Amino acid sequence: MTVEIFSRLPSTLPGGSMERLLRPRSVAIVGASDKPRALGASVLSNLDRSGYAGAIHLINPKRTEIGDRPCLASIDDLPEGVDAAVLAVPRAAVLPAIEALARRRVGAAVIFSAGFAEGGEEGLADQREIARIAAEAGMVIEGPNCLGMVNHVDRIPLTFIETVSEALGDRPGIAIVSQSGAMAAVLGVTFASRALGLSYSISTGNEAGSGVEDYVEFLVEDASTRVIAMIVEQFRKPARFLAAARKAYAKGKRIVLLHPGRSSAARQSAATHTGALAGDHQVMRAKVARAGVILAETLEELGDIAEIALRCPELPAGGPAVLGESGAFKALTLDLCEELGLDLPPINDETAPALRAVLPPFVGVSNPLDLTAQGLVEPDLYDRTLTTLFDDARFASIVACIIQTDPVTSGIKLPPILKAVRERKPTKPLIFAGLDEGAPIPADYIAQLRALGIVYFPSTERAFRALKRIDEFATRDLTASATPPVRIADLPSQGGVVPEYRAKQILTPLGIPFPEGRLAATLEQALAAAATIGYPVVLKAQSPDLSHKSDAGGIIIGLTDAASLKKGWIKLHADVAGHRPGLTLDGILIEAMGKRGIELIIGARNDPDWGPVILAGFGGVTAEILKDVRILTPDLPEDAIIRELYRLKNAPLLRGFRGSPPLDVGAAARIIATLGRLLLAEAAIQEIDLNPVVIYPDGQGAVALDALMLTAPANGRT
Numbered sequence: 001m002t003v004e005i006f007s008r009l010p011s012t013l014p015g016g017s018m019e020r021l022l023r024p025r026s027v028a029i030v031g032a033s034d035k036p037r038a039l040g041a042s043v044l045s046n047l048d049r050s051g052y053a054g055a056i057h058l059i060n061p062k063r064t065e066i067g068d069r070p071c072l073a074s075i076d077d078l079p080e081g082v083d084a085a086v087l088a089v090p091r092a093a094v095l096p097a098i099e100a101l102a103r104r105r106v107g108a109a110v111i112f113s114a115g116f117a118e119g120g121e122e123g124l125a126d127q128r129e130i131a132r133i134a135a136e137a138g139m140v141i142e143g144p145n146c147l148g149m150v151n152h153v154d155r156i157p158l159t160f161i162e163t164v165s166e167a168l169g170d171r172p173g174i175a176i177v178s179q180s181g182a183m184a185a186v187l188g189v190t191f192a193s194r195a196l197g198l199s200y201s202i203s204t205g206n207e208a209g210s211g212v213e214d215y216v217e218f219l220v221e222d223a224s225t226r227v228i229a230m231i232v233e234q235f236r237k238p239a240r241f242l243a244a245a246r247k248a249y250a251k252g253k254r255i256v257l258l259h260p261g262r263s264s265a266a267r268q269s270a271a272t273h274t275g276a277l278a279g280d281h282q283v284m285r286a287k288v289a290r291a292g293v294i295l296a297e298t299l300e301e302l303g304d305i306a307e308i309a310l311r312c313p314e315l316p317a318g319g320p321a322v323l324g325e326s327g328a329f330k331a332l333t334l335d336l337c338e339e340l341g342l343d344l345p346p347i348n349d350e351t352a353p354a355l356r357a358v359l360p361p362f363v364g365v366s367n368p369l370d371l372t373a374q375g376l377v378e379p380d381l382y383d384r385t386l387t388t389l390f391d392d393a394r395f396a397s398i399v400a401c402i403i404q405t406d407p408v409t410s411g412i413k414l415p416p417i418l419k420a421v422r423e424r425k426p427t428k429p430l431i432f433a434g435l436d437e438g439a440p441i442p443a444d445y446i447a448q449l450r451a452l453g454i455v456y457f458p459s460t461e462r463a464f465r466a467l468k469r470i471d472e473f474a475t476r477d478l479t480a481s482a483t484p485p486v487r488i489a490d491l492p493s494q495g496g497v498v499p500e501y502r503a504k505q506i507l508t509p510l511g512i513p514f515p516e517g518r519l520a521a522t523l524e525q526a527l528a529a530a531a532t533i534g535y536p537v538v539l540k541a542q543s544p545d546l547s548h549k550s551d552a553g554g555i556i557i558g559l560t561d562a563a564s565l566k567k568g569w570i571k572l573h574a575d576v577a578g579h580r581p582g583l584t585l586d587g588i589l590i591e592a593m594g595k596r597g598i599e600l601i602i603g604a605r606n607d608p609d610w611g612p613v614i615l616a617g618f619g620g621v622t623a624e625i626l627k628d629v630r631i632l633t634p635d636l637p638e639d640a641i642i643r644e645l646y647r648l649k650n651a652p653l654l655r656g657f658r659g660s661p662p663l664d665v666g667a668a669a670r671i672i673a674t675l676g677r678l679l680l681a682e683a684a685i686q687e688i689d690l691n692p693v694v695i696y697p698d699g700q701g702a703v704a705l706d707a708l709m710l711t712a713p714a715n716g717r718t
Contacts, residue, residue: 018218020107021140021210022151022200024083025054027158028106030075030097031088032058034066039112039160040088043148046157049164054156057082075100084108086148086158091115091123094144098130102137109134109209110158111143117206118145127208134209141209142202147181150188152198153224159203161185166192172226173199174310175219177212181205183231183299190303191229195450196310199224213240216255220248226313228255229306231299235284238610242291249292249478254309256294258302259284280607286631287610294473304457304466311453312429317474318396319343320431320467321389322368323382325375325403329435329460330368333401336461342468344368345394352392358384368401376409379416386420390428396474397429397467401460404439414445421452431455433463480635481673485681486510495684495713497544501589503688503707510674512690513667513703517591523569527562529590536560536593539568541576542586547708552579558593594705598653598663599692601629602704604675606686612679616641616672618650619692626650634676641669654695663695667702686710 027047033040040058044066047056056069057078063071072078075085075097085106087097091113101109116127127144134141142149148159152173157163174191178184181203188201199222202215212232217240219225228248235241248255261281289295294309296302309315319342322333337344349356349365356365360374360381375381382400389398400417404410421430432449434441437459449456457463488506492498498506504514518529519542530537541554549555553575556568569588576583599619606612617629628649632641642665645654656662671693679685690704 017107017138017140018210018214020083021110021142022149022202022215022218023154024108024156024158026057026082026084027052027054027156028057028059028075028078028082028085029088030059030085030101031093032060032063032066032071033088034063038088040086042160042162043086043088043158046159046163050155050157052156055082075104078104078106080105082106084110084158086110086112088112088160091144095126095129098133098139098141102133102139105137106139108140108142110146110148111141111205111208112146112148112160113143114145116144116208127206131208139209140214143205144208145181146205147184147203149200149202150198151200153200153222166198168197168199168224171197172310173197173224174227174229174306175199175215175222175225176201176229177204177215177219178202178231179204179207179212179233180231186299187229187231187303191306194303194307194456195447196307207236211236213237213244216241216244216248220244220251220253226253227306227309228253229302230255230257231302232257232259233261235609238284238287242287242610245288245291245293252313254294254306254315255292256296256302256306256309257288258296258299259288280610282631283607283610283613286613286633289473289476290478290633290635292473292478294469296469300462301465301469304462305469308429308431308455308466308470311450311455312397314427314429315470315474316396316429316467317471318394319345319471320397320399321345321392321395322399322401323371323385323389324368324401324435325371325373326435327370327372329401330366330370333368333460333464336464340464340468342464342471347392347394354391355385355388358388367395376412379412381416382413383416383420386417386430387424390420390424390426395428396471397431398426399431399433399460399463399467401433401435401463404434404436404441407440407442410439410441410445414441414448418445418448418452421454429453429455431457431463431467433457433460435460477637477640479637479640481637481676483637483673483677486674486677487681488678491682491684491711493713495711497547498709498711499542499544499546499586500540500549500707501542501586503709506709507688507704507707510678512671512674512707513701514707515592515594515703515705517589519587520590521587523566526569526588526590527565530559530562530565533590533592537565538589538591538593539565539572540589540591541572542589543583544586545583546576546580546585552576594694594703595696597694597696597702599694600668600702602668602672602675602690602693604634604679604685604688606679606683612676614672614676614679616645616668617648618653632672632676634679636673636676638666638669638673641672642666645669661697664698664701665695668693668695671702671704684712686712 029040029043031040058066058071060071061073065071085101094113116123150157153168176184176187184203344367347367352365446456501519516533520526520529537559539556541549556572559565559568601619603615612634614632630644654663654665687710689708693704695702
């Protein structure tokens with residue numbers, strides 16, 4: 001069953017309402033209990049363990065007191081204006097409880113129960129009703145189907161997961177925002193085990209009355225939060241999230257996102273797991289990356305990237321220096337970094353004299369650097385080497401890939417590494433990545449590394465993978481095109497498919513190149529048009545009801561003279577009539593036969609969730625089978641578009657392959673940029689396909705051979 005995207009909230013939540021959920025001064029526990037492992041008992045225990053100083057109201061109709069606290073019989077007995085209520089009640093009791101909370105002007109409610117939008121039509125209907133009540137009452141709803149939230153800044157845990165909320169103090173923190181409650185809990189354990197400060201952990205669940213975008217908007221303004229780690233299966237309000245992400249980027253805050261849904265199976269799972277209808281994953285990735293979000297591919301990467309972003313305020317833009325102790329590891333690192341596309345700036349004896357001067361004669365200067373086992377007999381070698389690498393501007397970071405083995409070995413190697421950092425106070429990140437995961441390195445050394453802002457990984461590959469993701473982010477140019485959007489004065493008002501000849505009339509004045517052509521209603525007009533254009537020509541049937549002309553025999557190519565044109569004219573009409581009886585054509589497009597070249601596909605569409613996007617890639621079988629395409633945002637400047645085209649799998653064809661000349665990639669980029677400017681200005685354009693676009697050798701341009709447009713009707717335009 002396809003589950004409808006659920007959205008019942010106004011564009012922004014009522015002023016101050018997120019504070020009432022995330023920083024409540026008073027809490028009600030509906031379904032309070034003293035039974036071990038009961039949800040209500042767990043929430044109360046968490047609050048007591050964390051030293052919550054606000055008012056706590058317990059509600060259970062079967063009890064007059066729990067422990068030394070009084071217990072109210074119903075929600076109607078609550079004082080008016082409690083900040084937040086936690087619903088530790090069965091699913092059937094949730095909707096009546098929300099109605100009662102609204103009557104008592106409670107500011108927010110956390111709903112643990114499942115079985116709503118993810119459980120079928122009845123559950124979806126109840127979830128809609130919860131959202132309606134909450135919106136009218138100005139109440140924030142977290143959930144349903146969530147684990148609640150933990151405010152580590154003020155030590156307020158509103159969750160049934162056993163939690164010890166450690167005060168963040170003056171440390172910068174990571175905030176967790178996850179639609180999956182289980183993954184929020186997993187991330188919390190991950191970060192705590194690495195001695196990383198947490199500011200908030202928020203499980204949004206089905207998002208009946210608040211979504212990830214609401215929490216990100218709050219966290220962008222939160223002084224305690226430097227990094228936001230997110231696990232999101234569906235953005236229900238993409239435009240708001242993108243605006244919040246751009247604001248976070250401008251403030252120097254980093255959002256790291258893990259978004260399941262690359263596979264069709266994952267998209268189906270998302271729809272049944274959180275009541276979400278997964279969108280186009282590639283479109284999402286292009287849009288959020290453009291807004292300044294760092295994308296992770298795995299749960300491990302999410303944790304690793306977030307840790308680097310928290311410990312290293314200046315994220316490395318460029319390749320690292322790799323400090324190793326093994327020739328075999330050097331070869332493995334070169335293989336991995338080539339596979340990842342992570343640049344390792346090369347050095348040698350001649351180009352790095354300062355490094356050459358501090359190394360033993362038998363250690364060659366290279367990147368990765370192999371110190372051999374010399375450090376065991378000459379521990380100061382680590383200090384000298386790191387100090388020199390800190391001063392080398394060619395490296396954006398340093399990865400120290402050290403063999404730890406045992407406490408004695410660690411005791412030899414770690415002190416000079418720590419000494420180099422303490423004395424040098426480097427501005428570039430240092431990542432310590434052990435080669436032998438599981439080695440019994442003393443915990444005190446790890447604590448000292450982390451206290452100095454050094455990221456400690458027990459293995460090496462994850463360090464390089466995380467650095468690759470960060471490098472993609474840090475070297476990304478988020479500058480928008482300075483060229484203004486372009487508008488069209490005469491878009492068809494009826495909406496629907498715009499036939500090829502009309503689409504070309506609309507797009508040609510914008511600078512998009514097409515072959516010379518004329519529309520002919522009669523054979524005589526066709527012959528005159530061909531004589532003017534010059535043979536060879538192509539015939540193309542034109543009708544808004546014939547989007548795929550070739551399927552109906554509506555295209556005839558390679559007509560070299562008047563006789564072949566006459567035969568082609570008769571055949572085309574017969575084939576189309578046989579395929580689509582009764583179809584009325586607008587006419588036949590007579591067009592110059594295009595020269596051969598490399599074919600690209602360029603398309604643009606207004607995605608209903610994410611807005612305008614551009615698709616560009618190699619055409620034909622390459623696009624359909626190999627999916628060799630890039631998804632681009634419409635505001636990219638031409639130089640950024642060129643860089644994206646060179647990231648295609650078959651990009652060697654663009655640069656010149658096996659003696660063929662380099663192609664005019666700039667001409668293709670200009671077409672893409674023009675489509676982007678058009679979509680930014682004309683929301684009525686739903687789709688434009690230019691397929692194929694033939695690109696010629698450098699300096700000879702590119703030509704779009706076909707064009708298809710789809711527009712919204714005038715009465716449906718905004």
